[in-house]
Amino acid sequence: MEIGLLEKFRNLIGDDGVITDGDLIAPHLKEWRDRYFGNTPFMLAPNSTAQVQEIVKFCGQNHLKLVSQGGNTGLVGGQIPMGEILLSLHRLNKIREINPLDDCIIAEAGVILENLQNAAAANNRRFPLTLASQGSATIGGLISTNAGGVHVRKFGMMRQLILGLEVVLPNGEIYSELSALRKDNTGYDLKQLFIGAEGTLGVITAASLKISARPKYSVVAMLGIENAQMAVECLHILEEQTAAITAFEIMNKQALQFGIKNLGARNPLSELHNFTALVEFEGAFADLPIKVEEALSKLLEDGKISDATIAQNDAQANSFWHLREGMSAAQKPEGRAAKHDVSVPISKIPVFLERAEAAAKNIVNGARIVAFGHISDGNIHYDVARPETMPDDEFQSFIKDINHAVNDVVVSLGGSISAEHGIGVARKDEFCVREPKPHLELMKTLKAAIDPQNMLNPRSLF
Ligand SMILES: Cc1cc2nc3c(=O)[nH]c(=O)nc-3n(C[C@H](O)[C@H](O)[C@H](O)COP(=O)(O)OP(=O)(O)OC[C@H]3O[C@@H](n4cnc5c(N)ncnc54)[C@H](O)[C@@H]3O)c2cc1C
CATH class of the missing domain: 3.30.70.2190 (Alpha-Beta Plaits)
Structure with missing residues (x-):
């Protein structure tokens, strides 16, 4: 580790923002399902947008790479650094403003979803995004993955709940539009670029979000x-x-x-x-x-x-x-599984379940099919668990083929291979093969224009 570098970061954001203690960093390097184990020279934990800006500017000038992390509940490995500097947003945890009459709440990126829900409830309002990881997942992570959850049919995904964003761009500038407006047709809707971008185009530092009436x-x-x-x-x-x-x-x-x-x-x-x-x-x-x-x-x-x-x-x-x-959690003790987070048109769910089961069992006879999820928006978490008697190591060798076969069924039914968790590093191969070439090229063009040094989350998506 470069001592000089640490000193420079300490000067920029203070001693308590630069973390080198391995025990403190360790929980940030392990993904929830134990599928990714990362490494980082040190962790930066800024406590303001200005500090994030200083970090990004410095990294740009010195050709350093960053991986942003919120609550570390992402399921596709995008938040786990592999040698990059870990940028944890957990200290950006203030709710800046609540305005019940505008039905708007402005929160920093590191605010935990449950805390946001409670703050809205204390003002007799509700923030409707609800998911099992809400005790840890943060606003920045939820926006970056365009999270879904159980209320999507009625309230939409995270994208539909966002009025405005504050983002530190790779060039060190700040895009800031923490709007309370429901209508605003002035040019390109730039905030949309950062929603679901998995941290590849900017570091989200705050958001203005829609709240609504609480159900009686x-x-x-x-x-x-x-x-x-x-x-x-x-x-x-x-x-x-x-x-x-x-x-x-x-x-x-x-x-x-x-x-x-x-x-x-x-x-x-x-x-x-x-x-x-x-x-x-x-x-x-x-x-x-x-x-x-x-x-x-x-x-x-x-x-x-x-x-x-x-x-x-x-x-x-x-x-x-x-x-x-x-x-x-219930699946963890059952050993390895080939996991899928897919969506198909709702009417196609029955045929998807039938064909995917046949395809998976054709590869591993006796595999145990665990299908659950948000049928009301066509999103099924489709997990193929190893047969009870097959060792994890042996099953591991079939996972790629199962992923491919299940995704073939999804695509044949007009579905998506990633409904709500994103691409991260876990689904890169399948994404790059299946996404139409012009779409992929357009995405790469945008990434190169906004982040020409490939500084932010450099291994995610492509
Ligand atoms: C038990 C469980 C249940 C879940 N259920 C659901 C569900 O129903 N629906 C659903 O959609 N997801 C679900 N998830 C997945 C996960 O909770 C979401 O992806 C969530 O949005 C991640 O938020 P996070 O703060 O933990 O982000 P992290 O895991 O820390 O990061 C996720 C991604 O966002 C990027 N990122 C994080 N913060 C920022 C920032 N401030 N700026 C830029 N990029 C950033 C990271 O680099 C990474 O690419 C579940 C996860 C678990 C463990």
Whole structure:
């Protein structure tokens, strides 16, 4: 490590912003699913936009590379440095402003999603983005990955929740438009460039975000459904009959079995079904529970669902959610898996599940299929776990082929090989092969124009 370099950074951002203690850095070098282990000469933790600007300017002048990191919950390895300087945004953690009348909140990049949700709630407002990693994921990371989660059908992805951004550009300039405006048609909408760019075009330091009215009433139900076609139909029927669906998540039988076994959770339904759906309804009127009960009774009567239970209190609703949100954790003890975060048009989910299973089992007979996720926006987390008796090492050799075969099915159905986690380093190969050449060239042209030295997240995307 270059001592002179450390001194220069200390002069720029102070001693407490330059971290060299290996024990403090270690948690930042390991990805949540233990798939990437990185290294870095040291970690920089600026506490203001001005400090980020100083760092970026200095790195530009000295041809140094940076990898930005927020909560380190990204699932495609983009936040893990491999020799680059680690730029952690966790000290940019202030909520700068809340304006309930503008329905706008301005937060720094390192604010943890749950803290933002709580700040909005304290002002009788809601920030609707909701995902299992919300206790750690940060605003900067969520914007950079254009995160989705369970409320996308009603509220959209992160992109739809952003009014403006503040970004430090690779040339050291600041793009700043922390707007409260819902309408603004003045030239190119530049903020869109940085949303979902996975930290390759700038370092996000703050954002103005949309907040909205809090729901007064909410109902959470679990449904037992025998096939994916019926699940898709139920989504639409329930939406028509209640106009109140905010989340509709499914887990296949294997997913639920892993949840029950490895999370110590209880199946809220009396037996295991081919699919279990967790449905959340929200509304402003007190008759919501009655409406939901009527709609579910009709589904049972019509044979669209085999079973249903409604959470009787918050604790029960939380236990339903715990099963769904623990799906990633529930798979860890089961060993290696080929993971996919894909989307297809909602009507194609049944055929996707059928064809992907055939394709995966054609490569590894006996593989265990764990399918769960956000059926209401066509996004399935499709994981192919090793057969119980196959060692991890042996299964590892099949993962690339399984990825390719599943992605072939996705593309043949007009889908996307990365619905919400991004490309990072994990999906680079598949992305570069499958993305149409003119699109890829345009993206590379933009990257070269904005970051000609390839300073920011230099190994992500391409
Ligand atoms: C249990 C679990 C459940 C999850 N569920 C979902 C889900 O439902 N939906 C979903 O979309 N994702 C989900 N994720 C993935 C993850 O939480 C999201 O990708 C999240 O947006 C990452 O935020 P982060 O702050 O942890 O970012 P990090 O992991 O630190 O970084 C992610 C990417 O953003 C870049 N980045 C981070 N901060 C900045 C910044 N300030 N400026 C520029 N670039 C930056 C990094 O370089 C990296 O490329 C889940 C993850 C886990 C572990």
